[in-house]
Amino acid sequence: KSEKTMDTEEALKQIFETFEPNVLIDFFRAIGVRTLTPVTRSYEIIEADTSHFCTPDLLGVIKLGNEDELAVFTVKVIRSLTERSGKKAQYELAKKILKTENRYPAGIFIFHDDKNDFRFSLVYDVPLATGKRDWSNFRRYTYFVSKEQTNKTFLKQIGEGDFSTLEKIKEAFSVEKVTNEFFDAYR
Secondary structure (H helix, E strand, O other), X not given: OOHHHHHHHHHHHHHHHOOOXXXXXXXXXXXXXXXXXXXXXXXXXXXXXXXXXXXXXEEEEEEOOOOOEEEEEEEXXXXXXXXXXXXXXXXXXXXXXXXXXXXXXXXXXEEEOOOOOEEEEEEEEEEOOOOOEEEOOOOOOEEEEOOOOOOHHHHHHHHOOOOOOHHHHHHHHOHHHHHHHHHHHOO
């Protein structure tokens, strides 16, 4: 294992121990994100979402190579997370926050529960020729991370990912590449 992989695994263990802002920032540092500027800001919960979520918090902002910024948010969920639970509602809340903020073209959203399991999701806008914008697919750019699992794909993709541009971050979230590599190894 590379030193970076071991650092990423250790940082993930720390998140499972205590889900605190400084521990999350240490995780981003372990995966090589040096341009994360910590920012603390809470967002008003959107009225319909109070049964599923606690107050969303802005953890920090990552400066990307092209002068864009990517926001990192944490959101506590009311119920325990599972592989499938609440993915669509979480995505909708993430879109609302990005639309309300209207400053960031993308965000990493870390939805977490009382067990410190979490969903690590990338949500970004897709500008359309009409001047409006669409959004990334809610099923595609997300990882469920649990201390009950090995989290190998998450550790490999995110731990070895490049967070310098949005396109490279999308690659880190793209499990399709991992799946293709897996099948290529057995052809």
